[in-house]
Amino acid sequence: MNTPEWIWLDGELVPWAEATVHVTTHALHYGSSVFEGIRAYETREGVALFRLRDHLVRMQQSAKLLRMPMPFSVDRLEQACRKLVRSNHDGACYVRPLAFRGSGDLCVDGRERPTQTTIISFEWGAYLGDGAVEHGVDAAVSSWRRFSSNTHLPLGKIGGQYVNNQLVAAQAHVDGYQEGIVLDESGLVAEGSGENLFAVKDGVLLTPPVFSAILAGITRSTVLQLAGDLGIPCHETPISRDALYLADELFMTGTAAEITPVRSVDRIPIGRGERGERGPVTARLQDAFFSVLRGETADRHGWLTPIDQSAPATAYAAAAS
Numbered sequence: 129m130n131t132p133e134w135i136w137l138d139g140e141l142v143p144w145a146e147a148t149v150h151v152t153t154h155a156l157h158y159g160s161s162v163f164e165g166i167r168a169y170e171t172r173e174g175v176a177l178f179r180l181r182d183h184l185v186r187m188q189q190s191a192k193l194l195r196m197p198m199p200f201s202v203d204r205l206e207q208a209c210r211k212l213v214r215s216n217h218d219g220a221c222y223v224r225p226l227a228f229r230g231s232g233d234l235c236v237d238g239r240e241r242p243t244q245t246t247i248i249s250f251e252w253g254a255y256l257g258d259g260a261v262e263h264g265v266d267a268a269v270s271s272w273r274r275f276s277s278n279t280h281l282p283l284g285k286i287g288g289q290y291v292n293n294q295l296v297a298a299q300a301h302v303d304g305y306q307e308g309i310v311l312d313e314s315g316l317v318a319e320g321s322g323e324n325l326f327a328v329k330d331g332v333l334l335t336p337p338v339f340s341a342i343l344a345g346i347t348r349s350t351v352l353q354l355a356g357d358l359g360i361p362c363h364e365t366p367i368s369r370d371a372l373y374l375a376d377e378l379f380m381t382g383t384a385a386e387i388t389p390v391r392s393v394d395r396i397p398i399g400r401g402e403r404g405e406r407g408p409v410t411a412r413l414q415d416a417f418f419s420v421l422r423g424e425t426a427d428r429h430g431w432l433t434p435i436d437q438s439a440p441a442t443a444y445a446a447a448a449s
């Protein structure tokens with residue numbers, strides 16, 4: 129990870145090395161944090177954040193699920209993200225807003241702890257490896273299950289819950305795959321360790337519904353919208369494990385992973401099995417997706433928030449506080 133100059137912490141920009149917390153921080157012990165991952169892209173009109181507001185709204189919803197008050201509004205965090213990116217980067221980057229229960233006693237019920245808020249930005253390339261977006265990844269169905277809404281909060285992007293995702297990702301990597309796929313409690317397909325999942329069968333796009341214990345991904349909703357724009361029929365429907373193996377195409381979606389094809393599951397080749405070849409529906413959706421991100425086609429859904437690179441960096445610390 130590169131280390132840019134600034135981190136936004138509780139309302140102001142502070143130097144990277146000074147953005148530290150106390151060891152009694154509640155989130156460090158009990159995972160009481162909510163977070164987002166947002167990408168900024170270089171468009172023809174300059175750097176722009178993709179679906180910034182939607183991410184920040186989801187972060188507020190995650191905090192609500194955790195009963196954690198958020199000291200900063202969506203508007204304020206939106207402004208802070210823009211200032212941070214402007215201060216730290218000339219080009220594309222990844223932005224990580226995080227709110228967490230701060231320091232104090234170590235009672236498990238941390239509602240009395242103050243909420244701290246930070247935003248980190250750094251450069252981050254292809255999440256699932258070089259060439260993954262073009263040539264796809266090999267995935268495995270995990271022996272771990274996705275937690276349910278009876279035990280956790282699948283709709284929340286909540287720090288402590290990511291122990292489950294870590295187990296899925298680590299198992300896949302140790303076993304020689306790029307990513308793991310989790311099934312939900314009933315054995316139906318849920319998602320990847322950090323991505324949602326889409327299948328294509330007979331020209332129809334299929335993806336598990338939100339009640340399959342998935343995170344309601346913002347890239348997932350982008351793909352559903354683009355599929356509608358392109359006239360690709362799409363169903364949010366439960367998907368069984370064997371239907372995965374028999375899909376004509378499979379791909380994963382996420383802010384970090386963008387749209388990444390899956391070329392095999394459990395070493396069973398997907399579709400025609402010609403390694404490294406994207407399926408036609410995946411290719412159409414990727415092309416539509418990346419051309420919006422690069423500003424090559426009109427941003428008709430208002431997904432891009434431009435960063436004004438002309439403002440002087442020295443003004444940011446004062447303006448963000």
Ligand SMILES: Cc1ncc(COP(=O)(O)O)c(C=O)c1O
Pocket residue numbers: 165293319320321322323324342343344345346347348381382383384
């Ligand atoms: C578990 C999980 N599922 C799905 C996603 C994809 O969500 P998004 O497209 O909003 O990044 C992510 C990434 O945030 C994730 O961590």
